[in-house]
Amino acid sequence: MSDVRPLPGPLTGLRILELANETGQFCGKLLGDLGADLVKIEPPGGEPNRHVGPFLDDLPHPERSLSFWYYNTSKRGITLNLETGDGRRFFRRLAATADVILETSRPGFLASLGLDYESLSSQNSRLIMCSLTPFGQTGPWRDYLSSDLLHMAAGGEMASSGYSEADVPNAPPIAPGGGNAWHMGGHFAYMAIMAALVYRTVAGRGQYIDASIHEACALTTEAAIANYVYRGEVLQRQTGRHHAASPTPRTQFRAKDGTYVCALVAGRLNPKYVGELAALLDTNGMAGDLKDPKYQDPAVIAANTSHIIDDLVANFIASLPAEEVYHAAQSRGFTWGAVRAPEALLGDPHLHDRGFWKEVEHPELGRSFVYPGEAAIYNGSPWRISRRAPLIGEHNAEIFCEELGLSRGELSVLAENRVI
Amino acid sequence: MSRPRALENIRVVDFSWVRAGPWATRWLGAFGAEIIKIEWPENERGRLPSTTTPQTLEVNLNTSGNFNDTNVNKKSVTLNVRNLKGLEIAKRLIAISDIVIENFSSRVLQNWGLGYDELRKIKPDIVYVSMSGYGHTGRHHHYTTFGPVAQAVSGLTYLSGLPDKPPAGWGWSYMDDTGGMYGAMCALTGLYHRNLTGQGQHIDLSQMVSSVPLNGPALLDLTVNGRESRRAGYPPGNRAHWPGTPLVNNYRGPIVAPHNAYRTDPGEYNDWCVIVCHSDEEWQRLGQVMGAPRWATSPKFVTNSGRLQYQEELDRKIEAWSMTLGKYELTECCQSAGVRALPVQSAEDRVENDPQLRHREMYLAIEHPALGLQNVQNAPFKLSETPAWNHLPSPLIGQHTREIVEGLLGYSHEALCAGFADGTFWPTRRPRFPYIEEMLQ
Numbered sequence: 001m002s003d004v005r006p007l008p009g010p011l012t013g014l015r016i017l018e019l020a021n022e023t024g025q026f027c028g029k030l031l032g033d034l035g036a037d038l039v040k041i042e043p044p045g046g047e048p049n050r051h052v053g054p055f056l057d058d059l060p061h062p063e064r065s066l067s068f069w070y071y072n073t074s075k076r077g078i079t080l081n082l083e084t085g086d087g088r089r090f091f092r093r094l095a096a097t098a099d100v101i102l103e104t105s106r107p108g109f110l111a112s113l114g115l116d117y118e119s120l121s122s123q124n125s126r127l128i129m130c131s132l133t134p135f136g137q138t139g140p141w142r143d144y145l146s147s148d149l150l151h152m153a154a155g156g157e158m159a160s161s162g163y164s165e166a167d168v169p170n171a172p173p174i175a176p177g178g179g180n181a182w183h184m185g186g187h188f189a190y191m192a193i194m195a196a197l198v199y200r201t202v203a204g205r206g207q208y209i210d211a212s213i214h215e216a217c218a219l220t221t222e223a224a225i226a227n228y229v230y231r232g233e234v235l236q237r238q239t240g241r242h243h244a245a246s247p248t249p250r251t252q253f254r255a256k257d258g259t260y261v262c263a264l265v266a267g268r269l270n271p272k273y274v275g276e277l278a279a280l281l282d283t284n285g286m287a288g289d290l291k292d293p294k295y296q297d298p299a300v301i302a303a304n305t306s307h308i309i310d311d312l313v314a315n316f317i318a319s320l321p322a323e324e325v326y327h328a329a330q331s332r333g334f335t336w337g338a339v340r341a342p343e344a345l346l347g348d349p350h351l352h353d354r355g356f357w358k359e360v361e362h363p364e365l366g367r368s369f370v371y372p373g374e375a376a377i378y379n380g381s382p383w384r385i386s387r388r389a390p391l392i393g394e395h396n397a398e399i400f401c402e403e404l405g406l407s408r409g410e411l412s413v414l415a416e417n418r419v420i
Numbered sequence: 421m422s423r424p425r426a427l428e429n430i431r432v433v434d435f436s437w438v439r440a441g442p443w444a445t446r447w448l449g450a451f452g453a454e455i456i457k458i459e460w461p462e463n464e465r466g467r468l469p470s471t472t473t474p475q476t477l478e479v480n481l482n483t484s485g486n487f488n489d490t491n492v493n494k495k496s497v498t499l500n501v502r503n504l505k506g507l508e509i510a511k512r513l514i515a516i517s518d519i520v521i522e523n524f525s526s527r528v529l530q531n532w533g534l535g536y537d538e539l540r541k542i543k544p545d546i547v548y549v550s551m552s553g554y555g556h557t558g559r560h561h562h563y564t565t566f567g568p569v570a571q572a573v574s575g576l577t578y579l580s581g582l583p584d585k586p587p588a589g590w591g592w593s594y595m596d597d598t599g600g601m602y603g604a605m606c607a608l609t610g611l612y613h614r615n616l617t618g619q620g621q622h623i624d625l626s627q628m629v630s631s632v633p634l635n636g637p638a639l640l641d642l643t644v645n646g647r648e649s650r651r652a653g654y655p656p657g658n659r660a661h662w663p664g665t666p667l668v669n670n671y672r673g674p675i676v677a678p679h680n681a682y683r684t685d686p687g688e689y690n691d692w693c694v695i696v697c698h699s700d701e702e703w704q705r706l707g708q709v710m711g712a713p714r715w716a717t718s719p720k721f722v723t724n725s726g727r728l729q730y731q732e733e734l735d736r737k738i739e740a741w742s743m744t745l746g747k748y749e750l751t752e753c754c755q756s757a758g759v760r761a762l763p764v765q766s767a768e769d770r771v772e773n774d775p776q777l778r779h780r781e782m783y784l785a786i787e788h789p790a791l792g793l794q795n796v797q798n799a800p801f802k803l804s805e806t807p808a809w810n811h812l813p814s815p816l817i818g819q820h821t822r823e824i825v826e827g828l829l830g831y832s833h834e835a836l837c838a839g840f841a842d843g844t845f846w847p848t849r850r851p852r853f854p855y856i857e858e859m860l861q
Contacts, residue, residue, distance in 0.1 A: 010613035022673070034609060053669035054641045066644055067671070070636035117804075136802070139779035145760045148672055149658060149679060153694040154762040156770055158658075158681065160591030161580060172681040173692055173764050174588040175658050176580035177672045183634055185800075187601040192801040192808070194608035195426040195451045199806050201615040203424065207805035215782055215800030218770050222439065222567075222592035223486040225783075226472045228767035229795050230485030234690070235591075235767070240577065241568065243591040245471075251568065252586060260586060262572035267469075326573070330563040335553075337569035339587055341578045341649040342638045353558035356629060370643040375630030376606050377555065379536075380621025381613050 009035020010381040014197070016100040017041060018075065019082075022049045022179075023213060024104035024132045025071040027186035031102070031193070032074030033374070033383050039094070039399065040075040043082075044418050046392040056365075062392060063364075069389045073360065073371065077390025078399050079420045082113055086419045093404055095120045099206075100193055101129040107137045117208040128196045128206040132189040136212035146213070151181030155217025160224055162237035164247070173237060184220050185213035240339075249309050252339065255322035260339035263317065263329070265309050271296045274308070280332050286316040346370075360388050396420055425452020426806035430611065431517040433510070434458065434494065435501075436603075438465045439567070439593060440627060441523030441551050442490045443600025448519070448607060449493025450799055450808040456513065456824060457496045459817055462847050466490065467817065474791065481817045482790040482853070488814040489796055492786065496815035497824045498845055501532055506844045510534070512829050514542050518614075519607050523551035523599075526561040536622040545620040547610035551603045555626030565627050567593020574631030578649065579638065579671070582657045598634070599627040637671045658694065663731040674698060677727040678706070680735050681764060682742035684750055692764040693747045695738065695754065700724060706759045710741045748773065771795065788813040789855075821845055822859045836860070 012035040018028040019041050032038035040047075049071075050062035057064070081087040092115070095101060101120070103110060110116050110131075117129045131137060134146035152158050152175035163171040189211045196207050218225075224243065227233040235243035240252030240260070249266035265277070278290040290312055294300045301308070317325050326338035338344070345351060356373040374383035400406045400420070414420045430453040434445045437459075449455040461481060470484035477483045500506040511534075514520060520539055522529055529535055529550070539546050550556055553565030571577045571590055581588035606623040614620055632639075641647045649655075653665025660672055660679040669675055676698055684691045697703040700723060707716035715737055720726045727734050742750055747763035754761035765774060771783055783795040791813075799808040825831045825839070837860055839845040846852055 010609050013616075030605070052674055054637065054645060054647070054671075055669075056644055058645065058668070066640040067637045067669075070640050130801075135776055136780055139776045141755075141776035144755045144762070145758065146762070147696045147698070147760050149694050149696055150760055150762040153681065153692070153764045154774070156765055156767060157590075158692070158694075158764045159690050159766040159769075162588050162591070163582075163585070168582065168585055171582065171588075172658060173690070174580055174582070175681075175694070176576070176588075176590055176594075177655055177670060178576070178579050178635060178638065179672060180594075180634065183598070187598065187605065188800050191447060191601065191604050191608060192799075192803060194605065194612055195806070195808070196803060198430075198608060198612050198615060199424070199426040201612065202428070203805075205805065207803055209801050209803050211801040212780065213800075214776060215780060215798075218765075218774075218777060218782060219797055219800055220594065220597045221767070222594075222597055223472055223489075224592060224767040225771065225795075225797055226486035226489045228771055229489075229783075230472045230474045230791070232768075236689075237588075237591055240587050240589040241591075242593070252589070254586070260572075262568050262577065262589075264566060264568065330560070333564070335564045335566055335569050337565070337573040339572040339577050339589075340575050342575040342635050343642055343648045343650070345575060345632060345635075345639070346642065350554060350558040350560040350563075351629065351632070354555060354626075354629060356632070369640070372633045372636055372639050375602050375633055376549075376623050376625035377557070378606075378610070378621060378623050380610075380619055 007380065007382055009384060010378060011036040014099045015039070015097060016102060017094055017098045019101065019103040019105065021047060021104050022052070023134065023182055023185060024102055024189070025049065026182050027132060027189045028075060028102055029071050029073055030186060030190045033385055035381070038075040039395070040072060040077045040390060041080050041091070042077060042392065044079045044420060046079070070371070072389035074386045075390055076395040076398065077393065078396050079393040081419050082115065084417070084419050086414065086417070088113055088115060090400070090404065091115060092120065092123070095127065096123050098124070098127060100197070101127065102132065102189070102193070103129065104132050107133060107142050121206060126200060126204065126206045128193060128200065128209070130189055130193050130209040130211055132185055132211045132213065134212070135214045137210045141214070148179050148181045149175050151213055151217045152176070154214060155181065156221045156224060157217060160221055160235060160237060160243040164237070164239045167239040181213055181217050184216040185211065188216040249305065253314050253317040255317050255325055256319055257321040259322040261317045261322045261325045261336060262339055263313060263336045265313055266305065269301050269305060269308065271298060271301065274301055276332065280329060280334060281312060281316045283328060284316060284319050286312070286319055288312045358385050360385050362388050364391065393420060424806050426803065426808070427451040427453035430454070430519065432456065432519040432521060433514050433517045435520070435522035435524070435529070436551065437523065439490060439596040440599035441521060441603060442466055443597060444551065444603025444607065445521060446490060446493060447604040447808070450810060451806070455494040457491065457494045457815065458499050458501065458510065459496055460500055461498060461817055461850060464817070477790070485791065485794070488788055488791055488794065491814035492796055492810045493812050494815055495820035495824065496817055497821045498818035500844055503844060505839065505842070507533060509825065509829065509844070511542050513824070514539060514546065517543065517546070519547045519549065519611065521549045521551065521603060521607060523603070525564055526552045526554065526556045540620065545614050545618060547607060547614055547620050548622045549603055549606045549610065549625060550622065551599060551625045551627065553627050555629055556624045567596040567599070570595040570599070570627045570631050573628050575635045575638070576631050579635070579655050581655050583653050583655065583662050583665070595627055595631050599630060602630045659731070661728055663728070667728070675728065676724055677731045677734055678738055682735070682739045684742050684747040685745055687743065690764055690766045690769065691747055693742055693750045693761055694764065695742070696760040698760065702759055703727065705757050706754065709753050709757045709759055784810070786810055786813045789816060816853065816855060818846065818856055
C-alpha cells in the first residue's frame with residue numbers, strides 16, 4: 001500500500017516566531033493555517049489577550065478565552081521573559097534559525113533589549129522581521145495608545161458608517177465591531193511578509209518591514225479618499241448602505257421575519273432589469289403595476305424609481321422571510337443577500353459543500369469544537385488548522401529541550417527564575 | 421529609484437474589473453510585478469460609471485479618480501477575448517506570465533476556454549487566482565456578489581449598529597477592499613509556493629466565504645457556548661457593552677467603559693472623538709485630563725463595573741467635557757496623559773489634517789495624463805530592501821496595447837493594425853482616443 005499523505009500547506013517549512021498581542025495574532029494565524037511552523041512566544045503566565053472573552057461556558061480563565069482560541073490556531077506556544085538575560089539569549093538562538101519574526105511591541109522596545117532587526121539579522125541574513133504596530137515606527141503618533149475602536153475612528157471607517165438622519169436622528173458615526181482594525185492590519189502585514197519571502201527566494205536575503213495599522217485602516221474605505229481628492233466631497237453616512245455625497249435610494253429592506261435584505265436596485269433600473277424584477281416580484285404575486293408595458297420606457301422608469309424601490313421592492317421583501325427573498329433573487333440573477341446574523345451561517349449548505357467548517361480537537365478538554373475555515377481553497381497546497389491554540393507554555397519542553405538541547409532540570413530552573 | 425523590487429520579473433495577466441480584483445493587482449504592482457490589465461471598452465465596469473471624475477472634466481473611460489487610485493502600477497491592453505484571435509493572443513500572453521487573476525462569476529473563464537486545466541496546458545506552473553463571489557465549488561457558486569451583499573450574507577453587516585435599530589452596516593464595500601487583500605495574499609502565497617516547489621495551482625477565493633472568518637469570536641461563542649448574536653444589546657453601537665443588558669462580551673475587546681464616541685467642538689458632522697479606558701488607572705488619568713472633576717472620583721465611577729452600570733450618565737458627563745475641545749486638541753490632551761483617544765476622521769481629515777499620515781507620506785502625487793497631478797494612496801508598510809511604491813499612474817484604456825502586442829509578444833505592426841480593423845483590439849464602430857490613433861501611425 002502506498003502511503004497517501006495529505007498535501008502540505010503552501011508555507012510548510014517556514015519557521016515563524018510570533019511576539020504578538022491582539023494587534024498581530026490574526027496575522028500569525030493566517031501564516032500558521034497555511035502551513036508555517038508558527039511558534040508563539042508569550043510572557044510567563046501568558047499573553048494578556050487570554051483574558052479577553054467570551055470564555056468557554058462564560059468562565060473567565062486564561063485557557064478558556066474563545067477570542068484567544070480563534071486567533072491562535074495552528075501555533076505552538078512557549079513562554080519567555082525577554083527582560084531577563086537568559087530570555088534574550090534564548091530568543092537570539094531561536095531567531096538565528098527563524099525565517100520570519102512577527103512582532104507587535106511598542107516602537108523601540110526590542111531595540112532597548114538589543115533585539116532589533118539589525119542585531120538579529122547579523123547572525124541570520126535571511127531573517128525577515130515585521131513590526132506590526134498601531135502607527136508604525138516613526139511619526140508624531142508612534143507612541144500613542146490605541147484600540148480597535150480608536151483605529152476605526154481615525155482610519156475613516158466611522159465617518160462612513162452609521163444612520164441616515166431620517167432613520168435615527170442625531171446618531172453618532174458607528175464603528176463596525178468584530179476587531180476589524182486588527183484584521184485590516186493583519187491582511188496588509190501578511191502581504192508584506194509574503195512579498196519579502198518571495199523576494200528572498202530570488203535574492204537570498206531577508207529584510208525589515210515597518211507596518212502600520214492606522215495606515216491599513218486609512219486605506220480601507222473604498223472610494224472615500226478619491227471622492228475627496230478628485231471632487232472635494234465629504235461623504236454622508238446612510239443606513240445600511242454606501243456613504244454618499246448626496247442621498248441615494250435605500251438598499252436595506254425589512255423582510256417578513258423582521259430581519260433585513262440587502263437589495264441593490266437603484267442605478268440598475270433599465271427596461272431589461274425591470275422586466276426581470278417584475279418576474280421576480282410576480283413569484284409572490286407582488287409585481288403590482290410593474291408588468292405594465294409602459295416600464296419598457298427608460299423615462300417612465302426614471303420617473304417611477306421611488307415607486308419601484310420604496311413600494312414594489314419593499315412590499316415584495318416584506319411579504320417573505322429574508323432567506324427566501326435571498327435565494328429567490330439570486331437564483332434569478334439578482335445580486336441580493338439576506339442580512340444574516342452569524343448563527344445563520346452554520347446551516348448554510350454552500351459553506352457545507354465547500355467543507356468550510358472544521359472540527360478542532362481540544363484534547364485537554366476531551367472535546368472538539370467547530371471553527372470557521374478558509375477564505376480561499378488552495379487546490380494544490382491546502383489550508384488547515386493543524387492544532388488548537390496552545391496552552392500557556394505548552395511547547396516549552398519541545399522547543400527548549402528537544403530543539404535547543406536543555407535538560408528537563410535546566411528547564412525547571414528557568415521556570416523557577418521566571419525566565420519561562 | 422533603483423531599489424530592487426520584491427516582484428521583479430513577475431508578470432500578471434489581470435482580467436479583473438470593478439474593485440476587488442483591481443485592488444488586489446494594485447498591490448502586486450506596487451511590489452514591482454508587471455500587471456497587464458486586459459480590458460474591453462464596451463464592457464468596462466471599473467472606469468464607468470464614474471462618480472469620482474473631477475467637476476472640471478468630462479466623464480469618460482479615462483477620467484475616473486477612483487479608477488486611477490485603484491489601478492496605479494498597471495498597463496492596459498484592450499483585447500476582445502470573446503473572439504478567437506483575441507483568445508489566441510491572451511494565451512500567448514499567459515504562456516509567458518506567472519499569475520492569472522480574475523474576479524468574474526464562477527464559470528466565465530472556463531466558458532472562454534481559459535479554465536485552470538487549459539491554463540496549465542499553456543503554462544504548467546501558472547498560479548491562477550479566481551476571485552468570484554461564492555467560489556468555483558459549492559451549490560451556490562453561480563450566485564453573485566458586490567461588497568455589500570457579501571457583507572450582508574456573511575454576518576458582517578449585522579455586527580454594525582445600535583441595538584433595536586436596523587443594521588448600520590458598513591458605509592462602503594469593505595469586502596471589495598478586503599476581497600482585494602485576499603486576492604493579493606493568495607497570489608503571493610501561490611507564487612512563494614511555486615518558487616519553492618515548481619508547482620502552480622488554482623486558488624479558489626470567494627468574496628462571500630472570505631468574509632465569514634472575520635466573525636471568528638462570535639462564531640465560536642455560537643459553536644462553543646451556543647450564544648446567538650440576535651440578542652438584547654447587540655450590536656452595542658460604539659460601546660463594548662450596552663447598559664441594562666446581560667453582561668457578555670461583544671467581540672470588540674475587553675468589556676470596559678468608557679468606550680464610545682463623544683461630540684467635540686464645534687459640533688459639526690464629523691466632530692467626534694472616541695475615548696476608551698481599558699483599566700481603572702486609565703480612567704484616573706482621564707479624570708486628570710478632564711480637570712479632576714469631583715464626579716469622576718465618586719464611588720459609582722471609580723471601578724469599571726460601576727462605570728458599566730452607570731454608563732449613560734458617564735457618557736453624558738464625558739461629552740459635556742469633550743464638547744469644550746476640538747477633536748485634535750482633545751486627542752493630544754488625552755494621549756499625552758496616557759489615555760486612549762483619537763478623532764473620527766473623514767477623508768478630508770486624513771488627507772489634510774492627520775499629522776501621522778503626513779509624516780508617513782501616505783498620500784503622494786502622481787501625474788496622470790488626463791487627471792493631472794493627483795494624490796494617490798500609498799502602502800501601509802515600509803520594506804527596508806524592496807519598498808512598495810506607486811511608480812505608474814493608472815493606464816488610459818488600451819494605452820499599452822502596442823507595447824504588449826508588438827513589443828512583448830512580437831506581433832508585427834501590420835498585425836496590430838489589422839487587429840484594430842477587425843475588432844480584436846478595439847470595437848470597430850467605437851470612436852478611438854487620439855493616443856490610440858497615434859499607436860496606429
